[in-house]
Amino acid sequence: MKNYDVAVVGAGPVGSTFARHMAEKGYKVAVLEKKREIGVPLQCAGLLGKRIKKVNILPDKFIINPVHGAFLHSPEDTILSVQKDKPEAYVLDRVGYDKFLAQLAEDAGADIFLNQKVEKVDTLRGVIDIKNKENDKISATVVVGADGHASTISEKFNPPVESFQAAQYLVDVGEKRFQKDYVHLYVDSRVAPGFLWVIPLSESTARIGLFADCNYQQLNILLKELIDKRPEIRGSTILKKYYGVIPKYNSQKQLVKDRVLLLGDAASQVKPTTGGGLIMGFTCAEIASRAASQALENENIELLANYPQEYHEEFRKELKAQLMVHKIFKSLTDADLEYMFRKLKEEGAEEIISHYGDMDSQSILIKELLKRGILFSILPKMLSRRISNLWK
Numbered sequence: 001m002k003n004y005d006v007a008v009v010g011a012g013p014v015g016s017t018f019a020r021h022m023a024e025k026g027y028k029v030a031v032l033e034k035k036r037e038i039g040v041p042l043q044c045a046g047l048l049g050k051r052i053k054k055v056n057i058l059p060d061k062f063i064i065n066p067v068h069g070a071f072l073h074s075p076e077d078t079i080l081s082v083q084k085d086k087p088e089a090y091v092l093d094r095v096g097y098d099k100f101l102a103q104l105a106e107d108a109g110a111d112i113f114l115n116q117k118v119e120k121v122d123t124l125r126g127v128i129d130i131k132n133k134e135n136d137k138i139s140a141t142v143v144v145g146a147d148g149h150a151s152t153i154s155e156k157f158n159p160p161v162e163s164f165q166a167a168q169y170l171v172d173v174g175e176k177r178f179q180k181d182y183v184h185l186y187v188d189s190r191v192a193p194g195f196l197w198v199i200p201l202s203e204s205t206a207r208i209g210l211f212a213d214c215n216y217q218q219l220n221i222l223l224k225e226l227i228d229k230r231p232e233i234r235g236s237t238i239l240k241k242y243y244g245v246i247p248k249y250n251s252q253k254q255l256v257k258d259r260v261l262l263l264g265d266a267a268s269q270v271k272p273t274t275g276g277g278l279i280m281g282f283t284c285a286e287i288a289s290r291a292a293s294q295a296l297e298n299e300n301i302e303l304l305a306n307y308p309q310e311y312h313e314e315f316r317k318e319l320k321a322q323l324m325v326h327k328i329f330k331s332l333t334d335a336d337l338e339y340m341f342r343k344l345k346e347e348g349a350e351e352i353i354s355h356y357g358d359m360d361s362q363s364i365l366i367k368e369l370l371k372r373g374i375l376f377s378i379l380p381k382m383l384s385r386r387i388s389n390l391w392k
């Protein structure tokens with residue numbers, strides 16, 4: 001049985017990033033990936049806030065488009081248009097980027113093993129059972145479950161995860177219709193707290209998708225309806241269809257058990273408002289790598305507990321604000337949403353969102369809207385009070 005300092009289950013973007021951090025610190029790292037090829041199939045809109053450049057390495061070649069703004073559409077198509085001078089986000093070639101992150105881990109010294117499905121982990125001894133011809137086992141002082149939303153490792157000490165379903169089409173509209181650096185986001189009470197998106201890749205092609213508490217059949221109906229209804233994508237040719245799962249953020253999730261820790265989607269580390277998981281996952285990979293190296297250096301596995309503690313300190317406030325928005329958003333009808341959009345437009349919110357909006361952290365914008373009394377004038381008093389209590 002091979003022995004490592006660290007074994008990472010899952011060569012997704014978060015697992016590979018954690019593996020690179022640990023290999024760079026000089027530890028012997030193994031990454032076990034069940035697929036034959038990293039990064040496929042694509043299961044992501046690839047829209048990442050500008051913070052990505054602070055939390056991971058991102059060469060320009062993986063950026064398809066920088067994003068300067070968004071058109072936010074209400075159910076009856078009242079449009080809030082928001083924009084920034086500098087790129088607020090980037091649309092990425094996620095497949096290429098996942099492969100690149102794995103290559104970085106390998107270059108730093110990690111051993112990556114493809115086609116190795118992990119079946120079981122012994123959290124106390126750090127022994128991992130792999131399903132391959134030899135039914136190998138490996139052992140590690142620290143084991144990391146970065147094996148995505150349906151994590152085998154998480155199942156060992158957490159209840160089954162609750163998730164949203166997501167669907168995405170790659171479409172061609174056959175002519176130059178898109179402003180490449182603007183995305184379209186659509187709200188609809190049938191999908192809330194999820195939403196629908198059109199993310200241009202070029203002037204004529206786009207990723208269109210949604211996530212919601214619906215089954216795949218319903219998601220397809222909603223996407224087809226969007227194509228029929230919205231002039232920017234009407235008559236699209238569907239080139240490819242992708243389906244995926246987005247775990248629901250869960251503050252109660254146990255992230256460390258004995259010598260095992262969870263990261264990324266396996267840890268339900270996704271933003272409640274957008275379902276985006278990469279920036280939080282990369283930040284947590286860094287935090288976890290510090291705790292894991294302290295544990296290895298001091299030969300004291302209990303130091304792994306520093307990871308959830310630091311993670312909660314870093315994200316508690318922002319996640320609390322996002323969860324509140326998420327709850328309110330879920331409770332609104334189409335008529336409420338329409339009223340809210342019209343009021344926001346009347347109150348000059350486009351300018352405020354353009355100035356204070358941040359894809360990665362919405363608490364600053366919410367605070368500003370509260371300060372100016374805009375949320376109070378739109379939402380029922382009780383809800384506004386609940387939101388303002390967040391900062392008390």
Ligand SMILES: Cc1cc2nc3c(=O)[nH]c(=O)nc-3n(C[C@H](O)[C@H](O)[C@H](O)COP(=O)(O)OP(=O)(O)OC[C@H]3O[C@@H](n4cnc5c(N)ncnc54)[C@H](O)[C@@H]3O)c2cc1C
Pocket residue numbers: 009010011012013014015032033034035039043044045046047048116117118119146147148149150151152166167168209243244245246263264265266270275276277278279281
């Ligand atoms: C349609 C859709 C759109 C999205 N859009 C965005 C977006 O625009 N921006 C954003 O930030 N996030 C987005 N997300 C979320 C984002 O894709 C995830 O948060 C991200 O992929 C999580 O990375 P990860 O490394 O934790 O997990 P994953 O990317 O899921 O990687 C897990 C890896 O573990 C492997 N694995 C699983 N089980 C085992 C096993 N038993 N043994 C060995 N290997 C195993 C898998 O094969 C996989 O390679 C989207 C998700 C969906 C579904």
